[in-house]
Amino acid sequence: MDLHLKDKHILITGGSKGIGLACAQGFLAEGAKVSLVSRDPANLAAARHTLEKDFASVRIFTQAADLRDATAAVTALNAAEAALGAVDVLVNSAGAAKRTPAQELTPQAWADAMQAKYFSYIHMIDPVIKRMAARGQGNIVNVVGNGGKVASPIHIPGGAANAALMLASAGLATAYAAQGIRVNAVNPGLTLTDRLQEGVAADARVQGIRTEKALENAVARIPLGRMATPEEIANAVVFLASSKASYITGISMSMDGALNPIVV
Numbered sequence: 001m002d003l004h005l006k007d008k009h010i011l012i013t014g015g016s017k018g019i020g021l022a023c024a025q026g027f028l029a030e031g032a033k034v035s036l037v038s039r040d041p042a043n044l045a046a047a048r049h050t051l052e053k054d055f056a057s058v059r060i061f062t063q064a065a066d067l068r069d070a071t072a073a074v075t076a077l078n079a080a081e082a083a084l085g086a087v088d089v090l091v092n093s094a095g096a097a098k099r100t101p102a103q104e105l106t107p108q109a110w111a112d113a114m115q116a117k118y119f120s121y122i123h124m125i126d127p128v129i130k131r132m133a134a135r136g137q138g139n140i141v142n143v144v145g146n147g148g149k150v151a152s153p154i155h156i157p158g159g160a161a162n163a164a165l166m167l168a169s170a171g172l173a174t175a176y177a178a179q180g181i182r183v184n185a186v187n188p189g190l191t192l193t194d195r196l197q198e199g200v201a202a203d204a205r206v207q208g209i210r211t212e213k214a215l216e217n218a219v220a221r222i223p224l225g226r227m228a229t230p231e232e233i234a235n236a237v238v239f240l241a242s243s244k245a246s247y248i249t250g251i252s253m254s255m256d257g258a259l260n261p262i263v264v
Contacts (some may be wrong), residue, residue, distance in 0.1 A: 003183055006031035010241070011080050011087045013124055013171050014094030016043035018193035019143055019237075022061075022230035023091050026050060026238040031061040035080035035087075037124070038094070039066050059084060067094050068115045073123035085153065086135060090128045091239045093143040095120035096195050097158030101206045104226035113157030114129040125168075129176060129183075141240050142169050143233065144252065146187040150260045154203050162187075166252045173250035182249035184240045189256025190218055190227040224257035 010027045013021040015036030024034045025083065028051060038044050044062040045171070051060055061083040065076035081087060097113035121142060132138025147155045148162025166185055173183035204214035219227060233255055239245055240253075254262065 001244065003030050003238065003244055004033075005089075005238070006240075007244055008032045008088040009035065009080075009084045009086060010089045010091060011035045011037065011077070011128070012090070012091045012093060013037045013120070014143075016040065016047040016062075018093070018195065019191065019233045020093035020231045021047050021050070021187065022234035023093060023143075023237050025054065025254060026231070026234040027089075027241075028055045030238065030242075032089075033061075033084045035061040035063065035084055037063050037065050037067070037076045037080070052136075067120040067123050069195075070119075070123040071124075072168060074127050077124065077127055086131065087138070088129055089139045089141070090124065091141050091143070091241065092121045092124060093238055097156050097161055099158065102153050102156055106132050110157045110160075110194070113161050117158060117161035121165055122168065125172070129172060129181060133176055133179040134182050139181065139241050140169075140172070140183045141237050142183070142185040143237065144169070144187055146189045146254055146256045146260065147149075147198045149187060149252070149254065151260060154206055161228070169252065170250045174220075177249060180239075183247075184245075184249060185252040186233060186236050186240065187252055187254045187256070188228055188233045189254070189259050190222065190228050191233060192227050196227075222257040222259050226257070229258065 010032045012020050012023050015024050016038035027034055041064045048062055062075040063079050065072040067073050095116045144162045144165045147159035148166050169183050169185045179251045200215045201211050204211045
């Protein structure tokens with residue numbers, strides 16, 4: 001199936017690890033150009049090495065930036081477009097709010113969650129979508145944890161940030177549809193990434209059990225009987241970014257193995 005992504009410029013925030021890196025691999029396999037933005041230069045270098053090893057003649061640009069800073073986001077965007085041309089697709093997979101049991105929360109924890117997850121996306125979405133609108137085309141896919149749909153007692157501030165991102169995604173999809181822009185979100189549940197352990201450890205503290213037991217219990221609740229892989233989430237992202245999803249916009253698609261059978 002031709003997804004018509006060849007030579008498209010894909011900018012991926014949080015692209016150095018986990019789901020973001022899997023997305024980069026998926027887009028490169030389709031012949032796209034990829035810019036990766038992440039806070040850690042070492043992680044970016046490692047990601048670039050991985051991608052160049054797996055794909056011949058790839059076109060990759062990397063830029064370190066803390067997307068909690070709006071100015072840094074614009075600087076990274078300008079550098080990416082100078083290197084590879086106008087951004088055709090923005091994939092946001094950066095940032096993650098710390099998982100904290102409710103009893104341990106502070107006002108600062110709530111503020112940190114919004115900075116880490118919500119504003120790290122908005123600071124890149126805002127300039128990108130305006131440039132896309134000026135060109136009359138573009139596509140944004142936001143990777144937003146399923147905790148924005150189903151409240152978790154160990155992830156309330158992060159879930160609130162995720163819920164805000166889903167509303168922003170739907171609202172922007174409506175606001176910019178007439179200018180040829182689609183905006184969607186995917187909502188992963190438990191996924192085999194480096195961030196998984198933090199959430200499981202917080203859950204174990206709440207339950208008063210070992211981390212290994214908390215992980216076992218969590219997997220046992222998933223009807224599919226396993227967690228997602230980053231590549232499975234990336235497959236959905238790549239599809240939504242493609243021409244084959246040309247009439248899909250404004251959705252937030254759950255990918256939790258049917259753990260929460262919600263009709264939306």
